[in-house]
Amino acid sequence: MKRNKDLNLPDTEACVGCGVHFPPFNGPVHPYMISSPGCWNAYGEILQRFYESSLASSDVHRICVDAYAIQHPGIPSPRAIQSVTGHLINLCLIFEYRINKLEWRRGMIQTVTHFSDQFNWLEPPIQNGLITVADLIPQTDIYELQQLSVKWARSIWDSWHVHHSVIHKWANKIKEHLNLY
Structure with missing residues (x-):
């Protein structure tokens, strides 16, 4: 995969969240998931592909949302803590407990x-x-995009390994509260 992370490319702006350099873009960003406007725009393009495809899985779309949110956690604040926690718990339930129910x-x-x-x-x-x-932007085939999205989420989940024991405790509390067994 081509990466432009950690390169000082001319006419690019580094995303504070993921570190990737994007061309300058004048646009909005999320209020507490800190990113560059170019990165936020690229994420919007990926979501649009999922929304527009009748072949796209809503489960994979949700995993994509989890991945982006965790990779762009923001700074310590109540909203960011709640967001990152929820998305980490989602990935824990999916990857560790194999629970992926719409309910x-x-x-x-x-x-x-x-x-x-x-x-x-x-x-x-x-x-x-x-x-x-x-890395997802070049994927034009919806099936390949979905496969790479799951790999993306898995790589992020794996990178948080030092916190897995805490996240497992939180996930078990959620499992118990929602009767997920």
Whole structure:
């Protein structure tokens, strides 16, 4: 995969979240998932591909959302902590517990909000995944895009390994609350 991470390319802007350099782009960014406008725009392009394809899996779309949010965690704040925690728990339930039911995804936001006072900021890894949204952009085949999206999420989940024991505790609490067994 071509990477332009950590290169000082002329006429590019580094994303604070993933470190990839994107061409300058004048556009919006997420309020607490810190990224460059170019990176946020690239992520929007990927989501659009999922929305426009009748062949796209909603499960993979959701994993893509989890991956981007965790790779762009922002700075310690209540909203960022709750967001990153929820997305990390989602990946833990999917990759570690093999639970991927639409019902629990619908209730996850309310459940994470319910327990938000029990979560704390986890320092993001220096290498937060080996794949970024920039690696997904060249994928034109929806099946290949989905496969790479899952690899993206898995690489990010694996990079948070030093926090897995804490995330497992949180995920078990969510599993119990939502009766996921």
